Amino acid sequence: QASLPQGYSIRPLGAQDYDRGHLQVLGVLTDVGHHTHQDWLNQFYYMKKRNDTYFSLVIVDHASDRVVAVGTLLVERKFVHCNGKVGHIEDIAVSGDQQGKKLGLRMIEALQYIGAQNGCYKVILDCALKNVPFYEKCGFTQKEMQMAWYV
Numbered sequence: 001q002a003s004l005p006q007g008y009s010i011r012p013l014g015a016q017d018y019d020r021g022h023l024q025v026l027g028v029l030t031d032v033g034h035h036t037h038q039d040w041l042n043q044f045y046y047m048k049k050r051n052d053t054y055f056s057l058v059i060v061d062h063a064s065d066r067v068v069a070v071g072t073l074l075v076e077r078k079f080v081h082c083n084g085k086v087g088h089i090e091d092i093a094v095s096g097d098q099q100g101k102k103l104g105l106r107m108i109e110a111l112q113y114i115g116a117q118n119g120c121y122k123v124i125l126d127c128a129l130k131n132v133p134f135y136e137k138c139g140f141t142q143k144e145m146q147m148a149w150y151v
């Protein structure tokens with residue numbers, strides 16, 4: 001895996017990252033809602049307890065001590081493929097002023113590595129058509145069709 005630009009590091013999401021702007025970066029992707037700090041911590045600790053299932057990473061800019069990119073791998077256990085595991089990449093976002101520096105690419109590479117290390121036989125994701133070229137650069141190929149049902 002190639003390295004990040006100088007002055008950035010990638011690591012697991014931490015309990016202090018609420019204050020480093022974790023939700024603001026996710027806001028690049030979609031409406032994040034109106035969390036209290038405690039709401040955020042409740043979700044953080046729920047996922048931390050299940051740390052063989054949820055792998056959330058952040059890229060931090062050292063100069064500002066802010067989160068600038070986020071991403072999650074969810075590991076699904078299955079009966080098929082002899083109790084196989086499938087990795088699902090979710091909620092990838094890079095803050096607007098930091099896009100185009102390969103931070104998204106490095107985030108995906110790190111999540112692919114975690115998936116492989118944790119025994120996933122494939123890693124899949126859903127994305128908008130406009131992001132297909134980005135994911136192709138990350139080694140993904142188009143398969144089938146996404147369907148959705150909203151409650």
Ligand code: ACO
Nearest residue numbers: 090091092093094099100101102103104105125127133134
């Ligand atoms: N169209 C074509 N090429 C692209 C695009 C695009 N939309 N985005 C990136 N690329 C290319 C880059 O030019 C680069 O190519 P190169 O290696 O030839 O120079 C390569 O993909 C890697 O690009 P990065 O610099 O790593 O991309 P960036 O850090 O800007 O992250 C991302 C890309 C995550 C899509 C970012 O633009 C973003 O946060 N967008 C808004 C939120 C979003 O749409 N997230 C993805 C949701 S899908 C999901 O979560 C599963």
